Amino acid sequence: xxxxxxxxxxxxxxxxxxxxxxxxxxxxxxxxxxxxxxxxxxxxxxxxxxxxxxxxxxxxxxxxxxxxxxxxxxxxxxxxxxxxxxxxxxxxxxxxxxxxxxxxxxxxxxxxxxxxxxxxxxxxxxxxxxxxxxxxxxxxxxxxxxxxxx
Numbered sequence: 749x750x751x752x753x754x755x756x757x758x759x760x761x762x763x764x765x766x767x768x769x770x771x772x773x774x775x776x777x778x779x780x781x782x783x784x785x786x787x788x789x790x791x792x793x794x795x796x797x798x799x800x801x802x803x804x805x806x807x808x809x810x811x812x813x814x815x816x817x818x819x820x821x822x823x824x825x826x827x828x829x830x831x832x833x834x835x836x837x838x839x840x841x842x843x844x845x846x847x848x849x850x851x852x853x854x855x856x857x858x859x860x861x862x863x864x865x866x867x868x869x870x871x872x873x874x875x876x877x878x879x880x881x882x883x884x885x886x887x888x889x890x891x892x893x894x895x896x897x898x
Contacts, residue, residue: 766793766825767842768807769835770816773798777873778820785839792842819870833859833866 769785771778782796797804799816808823815821815831822835830838841850853862 762826764792764824764826764828766795767838768795768797768823769839770797770799770804770808770821770823772817772873773801775873777869785843788846789844790842791844791847794839794842833863836866837862 769782771782773779785794785796797807799821800813804811804816805813811821811823811829819832820835820839822830822838824830824838837850837853840846840853843850852858
């Protein structure tokens, strides 16, 4: 998996033992995925922190926090930064039931599927954001049947 280390270390890298997932708390899809991640059995503990929040800024003062609101960002305990497709894959890698899928998604056959899934989620998110505005509380994703959400 490609990642951008904050400070590259020479030689073998110790294993990642904790990941922080920065997600857009105003986005119904992001909040749903946060809840889903929390219900999964984690092989690597995930800390879920709202992107752009005071907590995120305190933990990662050198990170582009505006960018974290635009796409999912995951930060490893050794300073690794994963964005977009790589962030989703590393989240799956941290989960007991989904680690094999994460490994497959890094292959030449799986990578396009991972990318397409992330692009579809981004499109869905943009449609939801247009409906909800930037800070409406309680906004829900559109009803798949076409009705108006409650």
